[in-house]
Amino acid sequence: MKKAREILGGIWKIYVFLWFTVLLLVLYPLYLTFLLTEKHFNKGFLLLRFHTGLLMYLSGIFISVKNKHYIEKGQAYVITPNHSSFLDIIILYQTFTQYFVFMGKKSLATVPVFNIFFKKMNIPVDRRSARDGKRSMDRCGNELEKGHSVVMFPEGTISSKVPELLKFKNGAFKLAIEKQVPVIPITFFTNHKRLEMAGLFSGKAGPGMAKAVIHEPIPTIGMTEDDIPQLKEKVFNIINNELLAYQQR
Numbered sequence: 001m002k003k004a005r006e007i008l009g010g011i012w013k014i015y016v017f018l019w020f021t022v023l024l025l026v027l028y029p030l031y032l033t034f035l036l037t038e039k040h041f042n043k044g045f046l047l048l049r050f051h052t053g054l055l056m057y058l059s060g061i062f063i064s065v066k067n068k069h070y071i072e073k074g075q076a077y078v079i080t081p082n083h084s085s086f087l088d089i090i091i092l093y094q095t096f097t098q099y100f101v102f103m104g105k106k107s108l109a110t111v112p113v114f115n116i117f118f119k120k121m122n123i124p125v126d127r128r129s130a131r132d133g134k135r136s137m138d139r140c141g142n143e144l145e146k147g148h149s150v151v152m153f154p155e156g157t158i159s160s161k162v163p164e165l166l167k168f169k170n171g172a173f174k175l176a177i178e179k180q181v182p183v184i185p186i187t188f189f190t191n192h193k194r195l196e197m198a199g200l201f202s203g204k205a206g207p208g209m210a211k212a213v214i215h216e217p218i219p220t221i222g223m224t225e226d227d228i229p230q231l232k233e234k235v236f237n238i239i240n241n242e243l244l245a246y247q248q249r
Contacts, residue, residue: 009205013195016059023051024113031116041121045099048117052093060207061087061194065095067214070184073098076144077217078176081186082239083153084162085195088188091210092151095186100149103140105157106132127156137175144179154235162192163243165236173231177224182217185235187242189213213242 024031027047034044056063071077079100081088089102106126109118118124123143125136140150152172159166176183189211196203215238223231 005204005206006202009203010201012059012207013200013205016055016195019058020055023055027051028113028116035116035121036119038120042099044121049093049097052090055090056094056210061210062208063091063094063210063212065212065214067216068095070214070216071096071098072217074147075149075217076147076179076181077149077184078144078172078179078181079149079151079184079186080154080172080235080239081151081212082163082165082188082243083155083158084188085158085191085197087191087195087210088153091188091191091212092186095212095214096149098149100151101140101143102151103136123150133171137171140175141179144175144181150175154232158197160197162196163189163247165240165243168232168236170228170232173228173235174225176220177227177231180221180223182219183231183235184217185215185238187213187215187239187246189243189246211246215239215242 030047031044034040034047079092079096081092089104092100102122103125104118104122106124109115109124123136123139126132140152143150152175154168154172155166156169157166173183190208191210191212193204194208194210195205198204218231218234220227220231
């Protein structure tokens, strides 16, 4: 029975990938227009919201997001979700209506066609290079100064034991404190059930509800680098406690 579900999940993964690819190719001329010139980035962001929303509809994925009222219009945030699936990125575009940028691993910028998202707008980072890491963080800082939110997954990658969290890295919290902008944690509960990071015909995958909660923003005004460990621990506990409570329910 489990293997049958995994085979059906694999077929669904292929279906979703094909739709993503078809939509990307159809919209690619517009992406080329909007994502290579900064003055058009907001239009590119709106196109991404349309693209991901349509993909979710065609894939049978529906979202339930609590506490959207915490997002203040015109406020820049460092957004720190748990990283449980590739769906996290897609669903964030349906969660936040205001323009934001991602920091993502540099390998994403080498994928043909898909790399359009990391040529100019989003921010690739090579975590093995201190120099490249500083360059990427400087770019994130510049975005915050422009009033744009930045998404950084504090785990850095997807845990092999999802939904169990990996240890959080300092980067997101250091950035928020340096720029004195709020940190806004997000907990994704079911993305790993919709699309588990396993082989094509293994792991959980399939349509259904993607549930998330936006937590109250944590101000950083007055904090210094000495407060990074405490802030990091606070965000970790907020997300982890939500995950544990959800599993118990």
